[in-house]
Amino acid sequence: MPQYTTYQPKPYRPRMSAYWYLDQWNYLRYAMRESSSFFVAYFAAITLLQIAALDRGPTAYAHFQQLMRCPVVLVLNALALAFILLHAVTWFLLVPRVALRQMLGRPTPNVIASVPNFMVWFGATVIVALFILRVI
């Protein structure tokens, strides 16, 4: 009668460095693009704070404006802008191309897939800016 053991061989998995994303520029770019999500959450929370300050009155809103002038917050905002711009550009270059390929069943040139998004981005930016600046 064969003798069985409880030992189950496991597949070999090479141990991955905790800093694997520093090995190649492509990996680092991927890590930076994904990290933009922290800044999306950060500025969504800042906008929510702004709405709460508007609700509480002019003094609370003045405190919010003062907070936004704090050097640490300014640096965070500049970082947030850089990371969210990276997200926007990579998103517009990649997602429509994949979506169109899914719908049409064939690849679409990058220009045709991406340019409309950059145009919508420009239009949306101008309209929102005009509203915020109270031009319209």
Added chain:
Amino acid sequence: MSSAKRSNEPIVWFLFGVGGFFAAYFLPIHIILYGLAFPLRLLHDPGYDRTLALLHNPLTRIYLFVLLTFCFFHAAHRMRLTLSDILNMRHLNTILAFLCYGGAIVGTICTIWKLAVVP
């Protein structure tokens, strides 16, 4: 009858995808103006009264609700995957999902509440 458990992945991927577009289209101008240009006095800040007047418009509230909700869920999904893959925290997947999506739900509830109570 199939007893296969229905996955909630399509819902979170939908929220992630739509949120990605909203964050890309609209967040940069909010950061440029409220985060940098107004605090650095590069542009004139419209101030409390005129900003509140903008918020009185129902369309502004709908816009902010949609923008913030989708941004919270987009960020939650990507943060979960980022922490899981980039920082090798796959073993904490359930806790990460709870914290990230829970945070997005709390953010959404706060957004609805604040937009509803603003005078």
